[in-house]
Amino acid sequence: MGDFNHPDICWRDNAAEHKQSRKFLECVDDNFLLQMIEEPMRRGAMLDLILTNKEGLVGDVKLKGSLGCSDHEMIEFRTLRAVRKALSKLTTLDFSRADFGLFRDLLGRKPWDKALEGRGAQDSWLIFKGHLLQAQE
Template sequence: MGMDEEPIKSLWVRIKGRAGIGDTIVEVSYRPPNQEDRADEDLYRQIGAASCSQALVLMGDLNHPDICWKDNTAGHKQSRRFLECIDDNFLLQVIEYPTSRGAMLDLVLTNKEGLVENVKLKNSLGCSDHEMVEFQMLRTVRRVHSKLTTLDFRRADFGLSGICLVRVRLVMIL
């Protein structure tokens, strides 16, 4: 972290895998509800760098209560930017139910379908207003047969696609 960057309240852990299995990166964050855009962007850069890892699990209280996970929409600019980060890094949100007073503040995100399973909400621990989240993290990712196709545009040649689009537009105009 540079001297001019704000500190981010997060813990990053690398769980070493056995030979052939690979490591898993786990990040736990607390994002204050009034966090500055600059600190959010610093966190998003870290998430982007970590999303290139073989297996990634991000979790924490990220304080975006206005996000509708069913529609993938949000009312506030900061929450929309968070959704962009999730989409840009091909992360899946695996918690399906509200965790704090009817709001989905606590999230578990992963870049590998099937890495996190059996997500359950338990009673709150102590005097916390958040429910405890329990899940299994698998050492080897099971092959999940998904009907969804995920495209990885990181290696796309956007210059070439722009030329193709111009040619298509010219053909359509003529």
């Protein structure tokens, strides 16, 4: 959580105008992080962010107005314990037993252009991840 000062980032489209902001987005994507703030807080920009690596770990995110003369918004959120307990169970995959041909076939059956049309990066990732996990089973 913090003030990341990338006002040109559009989190809905996963896009940015400036090179430094695009590098920041690339870092977020490369580390499979989710940005949890949904409302702009400072002059229409999302500068104060909550990043997490686990869907469902952070919830009940609320902007609470500014404190005194600050141009920052206070952010209230919860760390959800149910997910925290699940984090203690480590599951690993045995890739030597994987049928990558079948995996590729299962993912290739989905008409991705239509499934992701008009969706932002976060929604697209969640849809793709759901199909990825289903194919993994």
